[in-house]
Amino acid sequence: MNVFSHFRDEIAGMIGRLSDAGTLPAGLDTSRVTVEPPREASHGDLATNAAMVLAKAAGKPPRAIAEALVAELRKHEAIEAAEIAGPGFINLRVRAEFWRARLADVLQAGLAYGDSAMGKGEAINVEYVSTNPTGLLHVGHARGAVFGDVLASLLEKAGFKVTREYYVNDAGKQVEALRDSFIGRLRQQIGEDIPDSAFGTTFQYPGEEIADAARAALAADPAKWRSLGRSPSDLDAAQRFAVAYMMDRIREDLAALGVRHEVFTSERHDLVEKGKVDEALATLEKLGHIYVGVLEPPKGKTPDDWEPRAQTLFRATSFGDDVDRPLKKSDGSWTYFASDIAYHLDKFRRGFRTMIDVWGADHGGYVKRVAAAVKAVTGGEGVLDVKICQIVRFLEKGEPVRMSKRAGNVVTVRDMVERVGKDVMRLIMLTRKNDAPFDFDLAKVQEQSKDNPVFYIQYAHARCCSVFRQAREAMPDALARIDSKDSTLMGISLNLLTDSGELGLIKLLAAWPRTIEAAAEAHEPHRLAFYLNDVAAAFHGHWNRGKDEPGLRFIVEGNEELTLARLALVRGVQWVIASGLQVIGVTPVEEMR
C-alpha cells in the first residue's frame, strides 16, 4: 500500500461527502490535492495541502475548508490527530496500529513489497548502452548500462511491461573502418608486413580486441580468412564477422555487470535493408516535413571547409528544434539521424508509446532533434524521454585515472568489474543523479566505513541476518516457532512495538511503495539508492541506541513475545533492503567479511 496515495484517496472521498452535504460546492477538482510527509517529523506523519488548493474553486478561505476537513478526518479510524497549521496545511498523525499493519504488509509481501500497479501493464521501451560495435565497452559506458538496467527493473516493479533494448549501429563509415581494421589484422597475422603502428593511423581502430577478432576468425576457418579477397561479398563477410565478434564481447562484458538486453535492433539488417528508413522518410515527406534547402553555418564556429550546399532537410524547427536537420549525405545515403527517425518510428509501431533512451553526455546536443522527429513521425502520440548520463571520472588516491590502455590502466567495463565487483559498480553508479558528473573513487568504494554506501547498506542487511543468528542461539525454542517461515512471524502480535525508534523504522519501511512509484514516474533510479541508505541509517541508529539502553535491543532475555515482535521488525527491514537491492541488481549479503 502506498500510504500517501491511500490517504489522498480517503481525503478526496471526504471532500466528495462534504460536497454532498452542501458544506463545499459540488464538482471540485481534487487532482492537485497531495498528501506528503511533512518536512518536520514533529508536524506529524502526513500533511495535506487540500484546503489550500481548493480554496479558490470553493470560494472559501483555506482555513474554513481545513476546519471542515479536519472534522471529517478526526472521525477516520486510522487518524489519531488532525491539526491545521500555517497557511492551511492539515497535519495528520496516524495511529500506531495502522503503522504496525504496514509492517505486516512487508512480512506478507517479502521481496514483492513495493510492487505497484501504477504502470497498468503499459509497454515501455528502455534503450541503453547502444555503443558502436567498433570496440570494447569502455568503463565510461558502465554508468549508462547500470542506469538503464535499473530503470528498467524499477519500471517493472512499478507495473510496466518493459523491453530492454540495444541499438546496434552496424551501418555507415565507422563499421566500414572496423571492417578494414579487422582485415588489416588478418593480413598482419598471416604474415604480411604491417607494423602495429599502422593501427590507429592507416587503419582507424588500434584496439587489441580487433586483433583478437582476427585470431578468432583464423582459428575458426583458416582457409576462408586466409584467402579473403576484396570482392563485395568478401568485404561483407569480414564486416559481419567483425561486428558479430564485437557484439559477443560487448554482451559478455555486460553480462559481467549483470546487464542483459532482450532486443538487439540492427540499424543495417532491421532498418536499412528492410526499407524502414525509406518508409519512415516517405511518411515524413507525405506530411510535408521534408524539403531541400541550404543551412546557415553555425555562428562562431564555422568549419574551415564550409560551403553552402543544398541538402535534404527535416523541418525540425516546426517541432521545437533550433535548426532543420539534414537527412541525406552527399553520396545520397541516409544520415544516422534518418536511421534514428526510422528506428523510433519502428519502436512506436511495435507498441511503445513511451520510449526512454539513455545516452552519454556527449549526445546531449542530439536530444531536441530526435524528440522533434518522434513528435513529427508519430503524430504527437509517441513520448520520448532521453536520459543523459554525465561523465564519470575515475579517481585513484584523489587523482583522475588516465584511461590509457598502453599505460596498463583499467579501461574496460570488464576490468573494472573484476577489480571492484559487480555489486559495487552497480550500487555506486546510482549514488548520484544521472545528470550530475560523477567522481568514482576506486579506493573509497571498497572501504569498509559508513561513508561507503555499498558497505553501509549491505552491513544493515547483514546485521538483520546476524540478529536472527543470535536469536536462534539465545532462545532456540521461540525461534523454532518462526524459523525461516515469515508466515508464522506474521502471527506474532506486533502491539509490543511501541518505541518511537521502532515506529519510525516502520514508517520508513512503509514509504518504500511511494518511493518506487515516485522514482518510476520521474525515471530516476538513483532515488532507490538514497532511500536504502536512509533505511540503513535508521536501522543502524536504532541498533546503536540499544548499546546505551539494553531494553531497546532486539533480543530481550526472558521476554520471548517482545523479542519476536522485534524480530518481525528486523525481518521487515531485511525484506525492504533486499527488495531494493533486487531492483538495483545487487545481491544482499548475510554477513560481512
Added chain:
RNA sequence: GCACCCGUAGCUCAGCUGGAUAGAGCGUUGCCCUCCGAAGGCAAAGGUCAGAGGUUCGAAUCCUCUCGGGUGCGCCA
C-alpha cells in the same frame, strides 16, 4: 555565436515534479567508547540555495535576464 545540462554548508552531494524553520555524509570543534550488539557513538558550529527580476496563498524547485562551469554544434555514429 547558439542549444542543452549544471551552480545548494569548507568538500562531495540529496532535496520526493510548487509546501512550513533547506537536509545527509565527509571535514572542523567538543564530549563519550576502546565495547565482538565489531568494522565507532552523541552533540555543536557551519547557508543571501550563483545574482537580479517575475509568476502565487507559498519558489532551491516554474518563467525571463545576467554571471560562472561542463557538453555539443552541416555530408561521424
